[in-house]
Amino acid sequence: MQAAEILEKLVGFRSVVGLPNEDIVAWIRGYLENNGVAVVVLPGPESDRSNIFATIGPKEAHGYILSGHMDVVPAAELGWTSDPFRLRAEAGRLHGRGTTDMKGFLAAALAAVPRLVNKPLLRPLHLAFSYDEEAGCRGVPHMIARLPELCATPLGAIIGEPSGLRAIRAHKGKAAARLTVKGRSGHSSRPDQGLNAVHAITGVLTCAVGEADRLARGPFDHLFQPPYSSLQIGTMKGGQAVNIIPDACEAEFEARAISGVDPGELLAPVRAAAEALSERGFEVEWQELSSYPPLSLGPDAPLARLLEELTGLEPLPAVSYGTEAGLFQRAGVDAIICGPGEIGRAHKPDEFILVDELLACQAMIERLGERCLA
Structure with a gap:
C-alpha cells in the first residue's frame, strides 16, 4: 500500500485521546503481520487501550526505534470543511484529523515496511506506536x-512529531496537576x-502567580522561547x-521546564500551599494529570x-x-524529533499534510534501513 492509502485507513479510525483504540491497533497489527513482521500488543492499565511494538530485523542486535502516537485530539472545533475522520485529497494536500499530528509519520513508516523486510538488516528497526500522548x-x-x-x-529513538522533517535536539519538560478544594456550603x-472554598484557593493561586514571576527571572536557556521555565493557572471553576x-x-496548573529542571518540582510550592489548607478544615486533593521530562541531545551525539x-x-x-522523546532519553535511549508536516497545522480545522512530505519521510526511513545493512 502507498503511504497515502495507509493514511486514509488510519485517519478513518476515531482514535481520540482517552478513548479505546482496539480498532486502529488491530488494523496496524494485521498490516504488519501480513508483511511478516513480529508484533507485540502491549495493553495499558486502562485495559481498553494498547501500545504496539514491532521489530524488523534481528531482535538481539542494537537498532533504532521509530516512535509515534496513534491517538489524536478531538475534532469538535468549528471550521472543518469536510469530515475530519475521512481523508480528503485536494491539490497535493491530504486533509483529516491527525494527518500531521501524527498519523502521517505512522503511515510513512508503515509504507516503508515492505521494502525494509526484504533487506538483510544487521541492525533492527523497531516501530513503537503509543496511545494517549495527547x-x-x-x-x-x-x-x-x-x-x-x-x-x-536501542542506539536511538526517532520521534516522528511534525518538524518539517528537520531533526530537533531538545524540548521543554512538562507537568500538570488538578487541585480540588472542598469546604462547607451555607447561606x-x-x-x-461555612467554609468558602473559593476564598481558600485564592492563596494557592497567588502562590502560583508568584512562582510564575520568579521563574521568569531565570535561570535561562536561550535555546528556548521563552528562555526560562514557566508556570500558569490554566483553568478555575467553583461556586x-x-x-x-x-x-x-x-x-x-501547568509547568514547563527548560533542560536540567524537573517540571514536577516547579509545581511543588503550589502543592505545598494547597495542602496547607487542610489545617484550616478544608479537604484538599492534588491530582497529577501528566508529566514528562525535558529532552536534551548534544549536537555531536x-x-x-x-x-x-x-x-x-x-x-x-x-x-x-514537548514530546515522548524526553521519556526515552530518561530511560537511557538517545532520542531526537523528526517527522513530516508542520506543527503549526496541528490541532486545527482542516489539518493537512502534503503528499510530498509523506513520501520524503518514507524515503528517509528507507535510507535509515540502508544504514542498518552494515
Whole structure:
C-alpha cells in the first residue's frame, strides 16, 4: 500500500485521546503481520487501550526505534470543511484529523515496511506506536518500561512529531496537576457557618502567580522561547450562586521546564500551599494529570549526526513544546524529533499534510534501513 492509502485507513479510525483504540491497533497489527513482521500488543492499565511494538530485523542486535502516537485530539472545533475522520485529497494536500499530528509519520513508516523486510538488516528497526500522548504522554511509559524484554538496548529513538522533517535536539519538560478544594456550603448571610472554598484557593493561586514571576527571572536557556521555565493557572471553576457559600473549587496548573529542571518540582510550592489548607478544615486533593521530562541531545551525539545525514539538514537546537522523546532519553535511549508536516497545522480545522512530505519521510526511513545493512 502507498503511504497515502495507509493514511486514509488510519485517519478513518476515531482514535481520540482517552478513548479505546482496539480498532486502529488491530488494523496496524494485521498490516504488519501480513508483511511478516513480529508484533507485540502491549495493553495499558486502562485495559481498553494498547501500545504496539514491532521489530524488523534481528531482535538481539542494537537498532533504532521509530516512535509515534496513534491517538489524536478531538475534532469538535468549528471550521472543518469536510469530515475530519475521512481523508480528503485536494491539490497535493491530504486533509483529516491527525494527518500531521501524527498519523502521517505512522503511515510513512508503515509504507516503508515492505521494502525494509526484504533487506538483510544487521541492525533492527523497531516501530513503537503509543496511545494517549495527547493527554500528556500517558501511554508510552508502559511500553518503555518493557523495552529490556522487547529488544536489545536501542542506539536511538526517532520521534516522528511534525518538524518539517528537520531533526530537533531538545524540548521543554512538562507537568500538570488538578487541585480540588472542598469546604462547607451555607447561606451567604452566615459566612461564619461555612467554609468558602473559593476564598481558600485564592492563596494557592497567588502562590502560583508568584512562582510564575520568579521563574521568569531565570535561570535561562536561550535555546528556548521563552528562555526560562514557566508556570500558569490554566483553568478555575467553583461556586453555584452569589448567595451560596461555595463548598468546592477546582484549578489546574501547568509547568514547563527548560533542560536540567524537573517540571514536577516547579509545581511543588503550589502543592505545598494547597495542602496547607487542610489545617484550616478544608479537604484538599492534588491530582497529577501528566508529566514528562525535558529532552536534551548534544549536537555531536551520533543520533544527531545520523539525522543530519539522513535529512540533509542541520538539526534545530530546541523547541518549546514537548514530546515522548524526553521519556526515552530518561530511560537511557538517545532520542531526537523528526517527522513530516508542520506543527503549526496541528490541532486545527482542516489539518493537512502534503503528499510530498509523506513520501520524503518514507524515503528517509528507507535510507535509515540502508544504514542498518552494515
